Each structure stands twice: as C-alpha cells, then as structure tokens.
Amino acid sequence: MNLVAFLGALEIGCVYGLVALGVFLSFRVLNFPDLTVDGSFPLGAAVVATLIVAGADPYLATAVAVLAGAAAGLVTAFLNLRFRILHLLASILTMIALYSVNLRIMGRPNVAIIAEPTVITPFEGLGLAGLYLKPLVAFAVVAIVAALLARFLVSEYGLAMRATGANPRMARAQGIATAQSTYVGMALSNAMVALGGALFAQMNGFADITIGTGTIVVGLAAVIVGEAIFRGGGIVVAVAACLLGSVIYRLAVALALNADFIGLKASDLNLVTALLVTVALILPGARNPLKALLTRGGK
Amino acid sequence: MIRIENLHVTFNPGTAIETRALRGLDLEIPAGQFVTVIGSNGAGKTTLLNCLTGEVPPTEGRILIDGTDVTLWPATRRSALVARVFQDPLAGTCEALTIEENLALAAARGTRRGLASALHAARRAEFREKISRLGLGLEDRLGDRMGLLSGGQRQAVSLVMATLRPTKILLLDEHTAALDPRMQDFVQRLTRELVEAERLTTLMVTHAMRQALELGGRTVMLHEGRAVLDVADEERAGLGPADLVALFAEVRGQELDSDSLLLS
Ligand SMILES: Nc1ncnc2c1ncn2[C@@H]1O[C@H](COP(=O)(O)OP(=O)(O)OP(=O)(O)O)[C@@H](O)[C@H]1O
Numbered sequence: 001m002n003l004v005a006f007l008g009a010l011e012i013g014c015v016y017g018l019v020a021l022g023v024f025l026s027f028r029v030l031n032f033p034d035l036t037v038d039g040s041f042p043l044g045a046a047v048v049a050t051l052i053v054a055g056a057d058p059y060l061a062t063a064v065a066v067l068a069g070a071a072a073g074l075v076t077a078f079l080n081l082r083f084r085i086l087h088l089l090a091s092i093l094t095m096i097a098l099y100s101v102n103l104r105i106m107g108r109p110n111v112a113i114i115a116e117p118t119v120i121t122p123f124e125g126l127g128l129a130g131l132y133l134k135p136l137v138a139f140a141v142v143a144i145v146a147a148l149l150a151r152f153l154v155s156e157y158g159l160a161m162r163a164t165g166a167n168p169r170m171a172r173a174q175g176i177a178t179a180q181s182t183y184v185g186m187a188l189s190n191a192m193v194a195l196g197g198a199l200f201a202q203m204n205g206f207a208d209i210t211i212g213t214g215t216i217v218v219g220l221a222a223v224i225v226g227e228a229i230f231r232g233g234g235i236v237v238a239v240a241a242c243l244l245g246s247v248i249y250r251l252a253v254a255l256a257l258n259a260d261f262i263g264l265k266a267s268d269l270n271l272v273t274a275l276l277v278t279v280a281l282i283l284p285g286a287r288n289p290l291k292a293l294l295t296r297g298g299k
Numbered sequence: 300m301i302r303i304e305n306l307h308v309t310f311n312p313g314t315a316i317e318t319r320a321l322r323g324l325d326l327e328i329p330a331g332q333f334v335t336v337i338g339s340n341g342a343g344k345t346t347l348l349n350c351l352t353g354e355v356p357p358t359e360g361r362i363l364i365d366g367t368d369v370t371l372w373p374a375t376r377r378s379a380l381v382a383r384v385f386q387d388p389l390a391g392t393c394e395a396l397t398i399e400e401n402l403a404l405a406a407a408r409g410t411r412r413g414l415a416s417a418l419h420a421a422r423r424a425e426f427r428e429k430i431s432r433l434g435l436g437l438e439d440r441l442g443d444r445m446g447l448l449s450g451g452q453r454q455a456v457s458l459v460m461a462t463l464r465p466t467k468i469l470l471l472d473e474h475t476a477a478l479d480p481r482m483q484d485f486v487q488r489l490t491r492e493l494v495e496a497e498r499l500t501t502l503m504v505t506h507a508m509r510q511a512l513e514l515g516g517r518t519v520m521l522h523e524g525r526a527v528l529d530v531a532d533e534e535r536a537g538l539g540p541a542d543l544v545a546l547f548a549e550v551r552g553q554e555l556d557s558d559s560l561l562l563s
C-alpha cells in the first residue's frame with residue numbers, strides 16, 4: 001500500500017467514523033436498529049452540494065445538511081413512537097422516502113462541486129499539501145464530534161438516554177421521558193451521519209444519489225471492529241472505539257484491495273463488508289450485543 | 300398521605316379476556332405508615348402499585364397524594380413522589396451501566412436532567428458512603444457493571460437507589476422473593492432501617508405471612524381487587540402467620556359459600 005492509498009483510507013475512515021458514531025448512538029445506546037442512515041448520508045451530501053452550487057457558504061450549507069439529517073431521524077422516531085411501527089420498518093420507510101427527496105433536492109442524480117469552495121478551502125492557504133489536508137480536516141471534525149458525543153453521554157441527559165435504551169421501564173420509573181430522549185437521540189444520530197455525507201461530498205467533489213447504498217453496513221462494520229478491538233471500558237472508550245474501528249476497517253479494506261494476489265476490485269467492497277458483518281454476527285461466543293439485536297430483529 | 304378512592308382497573312374491557320384486576324378499592328394511608336399487602340396470585344397487588352406509579356391508568360376512581368389528585372399524572376411526573384423496587388432484580392436497574400451510573404440515574408429521579416456531568420467527586424463520595432452502609436463491600440466496585448452483581452446485591456442497591464432522593468412513597472413488590480433466605484433476611488432488615496430512617500410512606504407486597512406481620516404497622520389483604528382485611532396496631536400484634544392464613548381461608552371460604560348459594 002502506498003502513501004496515497006494509506007491517506008485515502010485514513011480520510012474515508014474518518015468520514016465514515018461519523019457514520020459509525022451515529023450507528024453506535026442508535027443501535028447501541030438507544031437499542032433502536034435504524035436503517036435511516038442509508039438515506040440520511042446521501043441527504044447530507046445532496047443538501048450540501050446543492051446549496052454550495054447555489055452559492056451558499058460551505059459552512060452554512062454543512063449546518064443545513066446536519067439539520068436535514070436530524071429531521072430525517074425525527075421522522076423515523078415519530079413513525080416508531082407515535083404509530084408503533086417496528087424500528088426497522090419505520091427506518092426503511094424513511095430511507096426509501098429519502099431516495100426521492102434526495103433526487104428532488106439535487107434535481108438530478110449527480111451534482112459536481114469539484115470546482116466550488118468547500119469547508120476545506122480556508123485551510124488550503126496554510127501550505128499543507130492537499131494530500132495531507134483532507135485526512136487532517138476529516139480527522140479533526142470526527143475527533144471533535146466524538147469528544148462532544150462522549151461528553152454528552154456522561155451527562156445527566158446522556159445517561160438518561162442510555163437508560164432509555166437499556167431498560168425503558170426502569171428509565172420511566174426514574175422519571176425519564178423515554179420518548180423524548182429517543183427523539184433527541186435519533187436526531188443526533190442522523191445529524192452525525194448527514195455530517196458524514198456532507199463531508200464526503202466536499203472531500204470528493206460530488207454528491208451522487210447512489211452513495212448511500214450500504215452505509216448502514218459500513219457503519220455497523222466499523223462499530224463491530226471497534227468493539228472487537230477495544231473490549232470492556234466505559235462509554236468514552238466505546239465512543240473512541242467506533243472512530244478507531246472505522247479507520248482500522250478502512251485500512252484493512254485498502255490493504256486487501258492493494259494485495260494483488262487476492263484479486264479484489266474496488267467494486268467488491270460491499271460484498272466484503274457484508275461478509276465481515278455476517279461473520280461477526282454468526283461467530284459463536286462473539287461478545288456482540290449487535291448479534292442479539294439483529295438476529296432477533298430487535299425488541 | 301395516600302388516598303385511594305373507588306379504584307377500578309379493567310384490562311381488555313369488553314373482550315373475552317376481560318380482567319377486572321381492581322374493583323372499587325378504597326384505602327387511606329397516613330404519611331409515614333408502613334403497610335404490608337398480602338393476597339393470592341392475581342388479587343391485584345401489582346396492579347395497585349402500578350396505579351400508584353402511574354404505569355397503569357385506572358378505569359375509574361381517584362388517587363390523591365398529600366391531597367393532590369395525581370390520577371392523570373404520567374409515570375415520569377409521579378416519579379418525583381414515588382420510588383419503587385421491582386420484584387425482578389433485573390427490572391429495577393440497568394445491567395449494562397455501572398453501579399455508580401445506576402445510582403446517578405436514581406439520584407436525579409424527578410429532577411430536570413441537563414448537560415452537567417452525571418458523576419462528579421461529591422456525588423461519588425455520597426454514593427460510596429451510602430453503599431458502604433450495606434456492608435457488602437460494593438463501595439469498592441462502583442465502577443463495575445450492574446450485571447455482574449448477584450440478585451440480592453442488586454436488590455440492595457435498588458433499595459439504596461429508591462431512597463437517594465427524598466421521596467414521599469416507597470413501593471416494594473415482593474422485592475425479596477427472588478432471593479435466598481440469608482439475603483432475604485438481609486434485604487428485609489435493610490428495608491426496615493431505610494424506611495425508619497427516612498420515615499417513608501411504604502407499601503410492601505409480600506407472599507410471606509411472617510414478613511407481612513414482622514414489617515411495618517399495618518397489613519392489608521387484597522382479594523379480587525378489593526381490600527378484604529385491614530389490621531393494624533394491637534389487633535395485628537396479636538396475630539401470627541397461622542392466624543393470617545386462617546383469615547385468608549375464611550375470606551375465600553365465604554366466597555365459596557356465596558358461590559354455592561348462587562348455584563343452588
Ligand atoms: N397488563 C395486563 N394486561 C392484562 N391483564 C393483566 C395485566 N396486568 C395484570 N393483569 C391481570 O390482572 C389481574 C391482577 O394481576 P396482578 O398482577 O395485579 O396480581 P398480583 O396480586 O400482583 O398477583 P401475584 O401475586 O401473582 O403477583 C391478573 O388476573 C392479571 O392476569
């Protein structure tokens with residue numbers, strides 16, 4: 001693996017680290033298997049690209065993309081809490097709807113912003129080669145988000161959210177408004193995923209309707225890899241593990257793709273990811289709460 | 300003070316599986332009284348507690364706490380007034396969270412939860428002190444996951460959790476039933492100490508007649524959703540477990556008599 005491939009893996013690992021954090025919050029903290037992310041990731045990309053092309057400030061455009069992601073999470077939570085639609089189904093409904101919404105937002109399947117200013121533009125004058133700059137910015141963003149998330153989860157409100165996912169009956173007995181913390185958590189989760197999408201579009205110079213496919217599996221893979229490597233420890237370690245899991249997963253993928261003797265092509269990525277997650281789910285004795293959640297279809 | 304007026308709870312009304320769990324229960328409990336509640340399976344004891352916590356909405360009737368009508372308050376709002384220990388040690392705590400995180404959850408019961416850190420030095424010191432009083436050595440394991448504790452240890456911690464915040468009412472639903480005899484005695488003693496120290500208005504459901512008479516100052520027997528026996532003070536002091544069982548049988552016997560009358 002050469003330097004370019006290494007830095008590329010680092011960059012994409014950090015961008016999808018945001019997805020991993022979002023998936024961690026919904027699946028692990030709230031116990032809410034949420035597939036909305038396949039729609040909210042491209043939603044973030046679509047909103048940011050469309051606004052940037054229209055001449056909006058990239059930072060403002062990114063903020064709007066984050067809010068759009070939060071709204072998507074709220075819709076899924078609403079379908080589940082208000083109408084008692086099963087988690088997975090509620091999130092699939094939102095995800096499918098978002099496909100059309102994203103096309104509407106972009107007006108076409110692909111929007112290029114390669115020549116437009118992005119959130120990275122202000123840092124380009126600092127004399128750092130573009131090669132290093134993008135992974136650095138991506139890392140800075142995901143590290144800040146992870147730190148904020150970890151701080152949130154050890155707060156009174158964050159602890160209440162964890163109790164909501166772990167034991168809702170007990171949570172209510174302790175005076176926790178479980179519906180409210182589910183709404184907040186789902187909004188935060190999808191906001192982080194949309195931020196990942198917005199960053200992805202700006203790093204790669206385009207938004208495309210297809211970039212969402214398999215986002216959830218990639219996010220799960222990152223969470224699983226992180227949990228496998230960093231067992232035990234408190235919530236702060238678990239949050240850091242998501243981020244590191246995402247980077248390690250991308251590095252492993254880059255290694256596999258670069259090793260000619262395996263004969264993998266970039267387009268095999270989704271297959272490899274699906275296999276990895278499947279193996280993680282069926283491995284006997286794997287300390288894997290996702291396993292219980294997914295194989296039983298959630299509570 | 301708790302006042303329960305003409306409380307009715309009907310599950311699945313109008314269907315083949317309609318269950319009238321409570322059928323016009325009246326009960327008045329002065330502040331600070333410790334009441335033990337007995338009754339056969341399905342008598343409505345848990346339903347009564349669920350009505351007090353707000354988990355089950357009454358079909359009819361009123362519940363007043365210190366003169367305030369709380370009948371329509373949701374469980375989250377009631378939690379400021381009512382603390383509860385569940386029968387199932389797993390139900391009252393979060394096993395995925397640490398002991399101190401569980402305690403922190405309970406320490407904020409009924410308050411607004413903001414973005415301040417849930418655990419800080421002062422709080423940890425308070426938890427340590429409260430948990431060390433249990434004498435189970437758990438004060439050195441506050442960072443352990445709750446799931447690592449035995450059922451009895453969890454019930455003991457649940458009791459501490461229930462009394463971390465000032466509360467008006469403590470509800471105990473067969474909270475010693477899942478424990479071995481030694482742990483049962485321990486949790487029973489702990490219950491008595493905590494209730495006395497905090498002067499809590501307490502309702503404790505139990506199937507153990509001895510426990511029902513040993514603890515508290517008043518015993519109420521529920522049968523088919525109504526209070527059929529209510530003894531306190533001297534009258535109760537004169538009763539033994541066998542007397543209670545006999546009274547129990549008498550109540551059910553009368554029932555049989557009236558049934559046979561109806562049938563004949
Ligand atoms: N959520 C519910 N839905 C339908 N029926 C219920 C529900 N909860 C309780 N019941 C029924 O109401 C009746 C009273 O139940 P409850 O749990 O209050 O009894 P209990 O006195 O606590 O009995 P036990 O000693 O077995 O715990 C029972 O017939 C029970 O099947």
Ligand SMILES: [Mg+2]
Nearest residue numbers: 344345346472
């Ligand atoms: Mg019961």
